[in-house]
Amino acid sequence: MTTAEQTQAEPEKPTSESTANEAPSVQCARDLLAFLTERAPTLSSLLILTHDFPDPDALATAFALQHLLQQGFGVESKIAYGGVIGRVENRAMVTALKIPARRFKRTDLRPGRPVALVDTQPAFQNNAFPRNRRATIVIDQHASDKPVSADLAIVDTGCGATCVIVAQALRLKNIEIPTRVATALAYGILSDTLDLYRATRSDVVQTYLSVLHHSDMKVLARIQNPDRSKSFFVTLGRCIREAMVFRHLVVAHLGNIANPDLVSQMAEFLLTYDKIKWSVCTGRYKGRLHVSLRTTVQETNAGEILRDVFDSRKDAGGHKAIAGGSFIVGLNVPEEVWKEREETLHTRLKQRLRISKRTAVRKPFQR
Ligand SMILES: [Mn+2]
Known part of the structure; x- marks a missing residue:
């Protein structure tokens, strides 16, 4: 465990000024908010693109980012994914929480359109984003030896689930988290951390608890135990x-x-x-x-x-x-x-x- 991983989160202080010793996910959230504050006017009709065959974390990150953009910055966005939503739990998640994600089409990438890649990076093979194009925003948790080609690159390899970063940004900006978004975040964190088993940092667990508080437990249970074909x-x-x-x-x-x-x-x-x-x-x-x-x-x-x-x-x-x-x-x-x-x-x-x-x-x- 690194020193950074042992840092305690200070979740209940949504100040705009950064404090020493704050959790890495809070620092990432601050970077995201600073970027959005500056660039919001240029981000209209942003495309949020997940990796192919998106998992609950990718879907939750996209859904929460869409909410953050809309409520915090008045920016409208669309969510798209390559491949299909395969696992029956993930399909149940999209249906039960009405996540407005749809399949990626080539025409989604018209020139000049700002793109946010979530839970993946431009250099990775697991997404529909062209290798030679620069992304506007990248939010991810995966280590890579290639530099991230993006105006804003946030990669926190210890955050357990990428959606933790966006959840922190919603809290820092004091945006109310609706039940549907909170439930998606809770499930995203649970599924990426093996029910928190792989959550090695306290800010991850605290973020989970804070979104769980706003989640619909009945829906969460239904997503985790879906009907199987x-x-x-x-x-x-x-x-x-x-x-x-x-x-x-x-x-x-x-x-x-x-x-x-x-x-x-x-x-x-x-x-x-x-x-x-x-x-x-x-x-x-x-x-x-x-x-x-x-x-x-x-x-x-x-x-x-x-x-x-x-x-x-x-x-x-x-x-x-x-x-x-x-x-x-x-x-x-x-x-x-x-x-x-x-x-x-x-x-x-x-x-x-x-x-x-x-x-x-x-x-x-x-x-
Ligand atoms: Mn993930």
């Missing part, structure tokens, strides 16, 4: 049947899937199996093989490991315990080609994790 159970069944164990690694190739988020959900689920330290799942979706890697090993970098086993390192990303990525296999390619790519992937991963080639495969859930 038949395709979810079909994939779950296949996952269990097909799971292969090589020592402490479990592998499941899910075949065709209804949405890419199922891959990470199944990888997380398999990781809970007794004595398993690594899990990897793949799924075929629109000509791409989607891959998720999870681990319980403490001192490692799953992101680095997945990049090592991919043909192209830029197609994968992640951090300590979590990694994901996808690559093109092709539309209408024969079954053997898919099979070959799936097998290559888990063979390379076995090698990378130093699991002997001779290790016998077990299918533990088949009898």
Whole structure:
């Protein structure tokens, strides 16, 4: 833990002057407010763009930023995302909280339009933003070795969830947080921090408690326990049947899937199996093989490991315990080609994790 991470938050003092020792998320919120104060007149019809297949944190950040812009600065904005909203919890979140997010279209990026990227960065592969364009605002929590190409770049890698920064800005500016926005923020923080398990800083927990106070607990519970479709159970069944164990690694190739988020959900689920330290799942979706890697090993970098086993390192990303990525296999390619790519992937991963080639495969859930 760094000194910055140990800094105590001072949430109840919405002063405009910065104080020494204030939490990093408060400093970030101050930077955001200062920028918006100066640039508000130039931000009309701002596009708020999340990463592809947005997660609850990305959606909550976008929704809260839209509210901040409107209430604090009279700036209207639109929220867009690439890919689809896959996980059933995330769809329940958008529906129940009426988050006005819609799919990104090329025409959203007309020249000169200001763009805010949230929970991602211009250099990342996981968004629809052109690599050569400069963003107006970037608010993110992910570390990157590339400089952030934006007029305002806020990256707080210890904030637990990106939406913490926008929640702090709403509080600093004394803007009332409506129930729908508060509930989105609470769920965004919970889901990005594994129910606060990964929240290492007190300002993150305090922000969570302050938004929880304004949240609709009934709706929050409904989002966390949504109705699941038949395709979810079909994939779950296949996952269990097909799971292969090589020592402490479990592998499941899910075949065709209804949405890419199922891959990470199944990888997380398999990781809970007794004595398993690594899990990897793949799924075929629109000509791409989607891959998720999870681990319980403490001192490692799953992101680095997945990049090592991919043909192209830029197609994968992640951090300590979590990694994901996808690559093109092709539309209408024969079954053997898919099979070959799936097998290559888990063979390379076995090698990378130093699991002997001779290790016998077990299918533990088949009898
Ligand atoms: Mn996030």
